[in-house]
Amino acid sequence: MNCKKSLVLLLVVVFVISSFFVGCSNEQSQPTGQENQENSQGQDSNQENESQGSTEPKIDKDQVINLYTSEPKSLDTAKSTDVDSAMILTEITENLTRIEQDENGNDVIKPAAAKNWDINDDGTVWTFHLRDFNWEDGKPVTAHDFEYGIKRVLDPKTASQYAYLLAPIKGALEYNAGEATAEEVGIKALNDKTLEFTLKAPCAYFAQLTYFKTMLPQRKDIIEKYGDTYGTEADKIIGCGPFKMDKWVHNNEISIVKSDTYWDKDSVKLQRVNYKVINEPNARYNALYNGTIDSCGVSKTEWIEKFEKSGKFKRLQGYDPSTNYQFYNQKDELFKNANIRKAFSLSITREDMAEVIFHGLYKAAYGWVPPSLQIDGKDYRDLAQVEPLRKLKKENPDPKELLIKGLKELGLDPDPSKHTVTMLMTGTTQWDRNYAEYCQQMLKKNLGINMKAKYVEWPIFQKLTEEMDYQIGGMAWIGDYNDPMTFLDMWLSNARMVPTGWVNEEYDSIIAEAQSILDPKKRLECFMKAEHILLYEDAVIAPTVYRQRNTFRAKYVKNLMSPLFGTSEVKYAYIQGKN
Numbered sequence: 001m002n003c004k005k006s007l008v009l010l011l012v013v014v015f016v017i018s019s020f021f022v023g024c025s026n027e028q029s030q031p032t033g034q035e036n037q038e039n040s041q042g043q044d045s046n047q048e049n050e051s052q053g054s055t056e057p058k059i060d061k062d063q064v065i066n067l068y069t070s071e072p073k074s075l076d077t078a079k080s081t082d083v084d085s086a087m088i089l090t091e092i093t094e095n096l097t098r099i100e101q102d103e104n105g106n107d108v109i110k111p112a113a114a115k116n117w118d119i120n121d122d123g124t125v126w127t128f129h130l131r132d133f134n135w136e137d138g139k140p141v142t143a144h145d146f147e148y149g150i151k152r153v154l155d156p157k158t159a160s161q162y163a164y165l166l167a168p169i170k171g172a173l174e175y176n177a178g179e180a181t182a183e184e185v186g187i188k189a190l191n192d193k194t195l196e197f198t199l200k201a202p203c204a205y206f207a208q209l210t211y212f213k214t215m216l217p218q219r220k221d222i223i224e225k226y227g228d229t230y231g232t233e234a235d236k237i238i239g240c241g242p243f244k245m246d247k248w249v250h251n252n253e254i255s256i257v258k259s260d261t262y263w264d265k266d267s268v269k270l271q272r273v274n275y276k277v278i279n280e281p282n283a284r285y286n287a288l289y290n291g292t293i294d295s296c297g298v299s300k301t302e303w304i305e306k307f308e309k310s311g312k313f314k315r316l317q318g319y320d321p322s323t324n325y326q327f328y329n330q331k332d333e334l335f336k337n338a339n340i341r342k343a344f345s346l347s348i349t350r351e352d353m354a355e356v357i358f359h360g361l362y363k364a365a366y367g368w369v370p371p372s373l374q375i376d377g378k379d380y381r382d383l384a385q386v387e388p389l390r391k392l393k394k395e396n397p398d399p400k401e402l403l404i405k406g407l408k409e410l411g412l413d414p415d416p417s418k419h420t421v422t423m424l425m426t427g428t429t430q431w432d433r434n435y436a437e438y439c440q441q442m443l444k445k446n447l448g449i450n451m452k453a454k455y456v457e458w459p460i461f462q463k464l465t466e467e468m469d470y471q472i473g474g475m476a477w478i479g480d481y482n483d484p485m486t487f488l489d490m491w492l493s494n495a496r497m498v499p500t501g502w503v504n505e506e507y508d509s510i511i512a513e514a515q516s517i518l519d520p521k522k523r524l525e526c527f528m529k530a531e532h533i534l535l536y537e538d539a540v541i542a543p544t545v546y547r548q549r550n551t552f553r554a555k556y557v558k559n560l561m562s563p564l565f566g567t568s569e570v571k572y573a574y575i576q577g578k579n
Contacts, residue, residue, distance in 0.1 A: 058576075059575065063270045063574060064270065065274070065294055066276060067295060067568070068276050068277070068278045068293050069084045069088075071250060071251050071458065072088065074231045075231040076231030077093070077231070086213055089216065090567045092241045092243050092244055092245055092256055093217065094112050094141070094241045094242075098569070099563045099566035100563065109211060113141065114130055115131040124202060126197040127190075128196075128210075129194055136240060136244045137238065139219075140192070142192040143189035143190065143192060143193060145218060145220075146195050146217045147187050148220050152223070154185060155176075155182070156175075156178045160214070165480075166214055168515065169186045169198070169200070170185070170186030170198045176494070208480075208565075233248060234247050242259060242264065242265070243259055243570075244257060244259045252276075253276050253277060255273070258270060269572075270573055278293070280429045280430065281429070285303045288313075295551060297550060299361055312554060314552070316552075316562070317548070319371060319564070320548050321373055321479030322479060323369075323543050323545070323547065324365070324476045324545045325541045325543045326344070326473065326474045327472070327498055327541045328344065328471070330500050330501035330502050330540075333410070334421065334471070336501075337406040337410055338538055339405050339406035339409065341542075342402050343402035344403075344443070345541075346393055346402065347443055347446035348442065350545065354545050356438065358545055362546060363548070366387035366389035367388060367535070368535055368541065369381065369384075370546040372479075373486070375483065375527070389542075392535070399446055400448060416448035416449040417449070419449050421443075421449060421452075422452050423471070424456065424472065425455045425474075426456075426458055426461045427461075432453075432455060439453075440452075461473070468501065476547060485527075488534070491511075491541075492507070492511055494508075507533050507534065510530045511526070511530055556575055556577045
C-alpha cells in the first residue's frame, strides 16, 4: 500500500472507525447549560445569504450575535477545563482542524490550520502540513507553536487536567508523569510548516483530537511574558482564529470581534459576538425573550409555552451527549468506603428527579455512557443492554442497609441520623438551592442521613474540588467525541479531570487496551467491564440523568452551527431580518 493517503480517504477511514473529541466539565445543574450543550443536532437549515440572488433578503447591516456563558476559570489553553472557556478558545484560536456540520447536520472534521495531512501504513505516524496564516499581531503561526503548545499541556509543571487526552502520542504520559523528557515525546516540528506525530499504537480517534483545545498552538514569547496571568484578562491573550478578544469584564461579559488578519476572514460575516455572563435561569429566559440574548436552552414549562406562542423563535431539540452525575471524595472519612458510596448512589430517585427537577426533559441514568454515543455506528447503550446501576439496585433494594454496613466497616456509629454530609454546589442561584433541598429530602428519606449544602460559584467549585476540599460534588460531563472512550478515559489514575482520589489498576489496564485496538466487539467488552467497575463495583460516581437539548433561538440567527460533539461554531453565523 502507498504509505501516504489522501485527505479525503483519511477522513472516510476515520469516520468509519468512529470518534470525536472536545469535552468539558460543566455545572451539573439546570437543564439550560451552555450554548453547545443545549442546541439541537444540525445547523440552521435556512442558510440564505446575499449571494443567492436578488430574490433573497440581504443580511443585516449590524452583524452582532449575543449569547450567554458562565464565567470561565481561565482562557489559558493549557489550563482550560470547562465548556465556557472552550467556547471562546475555539473562536479566537485556529487549531489543526475544526469540527463543523454538513448540510445534513452531521458532524464533520474540516481542515483549518492544517491544509492537509498524511498517515503512514500502520497508522502510527501522522504528518500535518500547515497553511500560511498569522497570529493577530502579524507573526506567522508555525509548527513550532503547535509543538510548544502541546508539550506545554503535557509538561508536569503546567498541571493541565486535560493532559491525559494526549495518551495516544508516544511518550506523552511518561513525560507528563515526569518519567521522560520533552524530547522523547512523539511531537516534532520538522520545519515551520510541517508537524509530525508519532503514536505508540494505531488510535481509532486520533484525528478527533486535532480540533480539541489541547492541540491548540501557543505563543511561547507571550506566555513567558505574562506567566501565571496569561489567559486571565482580554489583553493577556493572543489568538489566530476567526475572532479576537475585545473585552472581558469578569462575571459580566466577554466580547470577541472579527479578526482582519484571519486567513479565511471572507467566510466570517459577524462583526462581534457578545457572551453575557448570566447564571440565573429565569434571567436567561427573560434576556432571550426581550432580545438581550439570541439563543438559550429552556427547561421550564411556562417559559416553553411562552416562547412557542411568541412566534419569534425556532425550537431545536435532540439528544445531548452528556450525563449529570454526583461524585465522592474518597479521601473523606465516610466516602472512602465503597458500600457508603453505593448507598448514596442507590438513594438517588432518578425517575422522580428527571420529572420534578428537570421537568421531564431529561431521562433517568443508570449507566454512565449516555445514549447517542456509538461504537461502529451502533448505540453503545443498546449494545451494552444492561445499565450497571439497575443491577446494583436489584441486588440492594434498601440502600440504607448498605450505608449501615459501611459505617460499621469504618467503626463509626451505625445510626445514619448521627451523621451529616456536605454537598458542594456549582452555583448560588435559586435553582441550585432547589436542587440541594431536593437532595436533602431524598437522602433523609432513603438513607436517614443529614445533608447540608455549600453554595459557591463555578470557578470556586473547580478550585475546591481540585484541592479535594469537598465530600460530595455534582457536575455534567459533555462527550468530547462519538465513542464511549470520551466518558471512560477521564477516570484513569493519571487523569486529573475530576479529583476523587480513586485509583484502580484493573480499570487503567482495561482502558489502555481499548485505546489501542480497533475491533468493535473487543472495544465493547472493554467498555462494559470499565463501566461495571466504575459504577457497580467501586461506585466512584453516581449518574443521575441523561441530558437532552431543548433550545429556543431567535429566527433571525442563521447558520449557527451546533455540532453534537464540540462547541457552538459561530464562524459562519450571521444575522438576517432582526429589524
